[in-house]
Amino acid sequence: MRGFGDLESAIMQALWDQDGPTSVRQVWSVLQPDRPLAYNTVLTVVDNLYKKGWLHRERDGRAFRYWPKATRADYGVQLMRDAMAESGDPAGSLVNFVRQLDDQQSAALREALQTYEAGENPS
Template identity: 75%
Template sequence: MRGFGELEAAIMSALWDRSEPATVRQVWSDLQPQRELAYNTVLTVVDNLYKKGWLRRDRHGRAFRYRPVASRADYGGQLMRDAMAETGDPAGTLVGFVRQLTDAESAALRAALQSYEQDEDDS
């Protein structure tokens, strides 16, 4: 999986930040304070994300409302997994990743692993 392009990432971020599905006009409006974009540009990129399977859409009146298929965390996790697979050395890649973590990130990783192991034990 390839990461999102800059505008794709901005659109996905806007949708992830919302608690409910949004129309293209709402996404376009959310992006306006940071960047001036034509509505049709946002419409095209949202449609491309839908066609790529990153968004679901439901008709709402005359417009569609869009929502992400995966969470931001799931997307990030898949990018990390793909990076490990690309190197051909997943263990080495993980060691390199862990070496770069801050103390807070290391603590978060330990907590995530403990939570995962506990969930596995409870299954």
């Protein structure tokens, strides 16, 4: 699995922030304040994300509405798993990762491990 490109990532973030199926025009509008892009550029990238299997879509008149197949958290998990697998030394990669965490991130990791060990579902 490869991470998203810059525009792909911005589009996925916009889709993850929506409550449900979203038109390309809505995504384009969300991106406009920070990224003045042509509508067709956004349309092409959304279609590419659909073809790559990242998005669901349903017809809405002459257009489509799109929504992510995976959650933002699921995507992050898969990136971490792929990075560990490609490192050749998963345990070493985890140790180096933990060394680079700040105090807040370390606390979150401890809490996640305690939740996992207790067999609880995360909130």
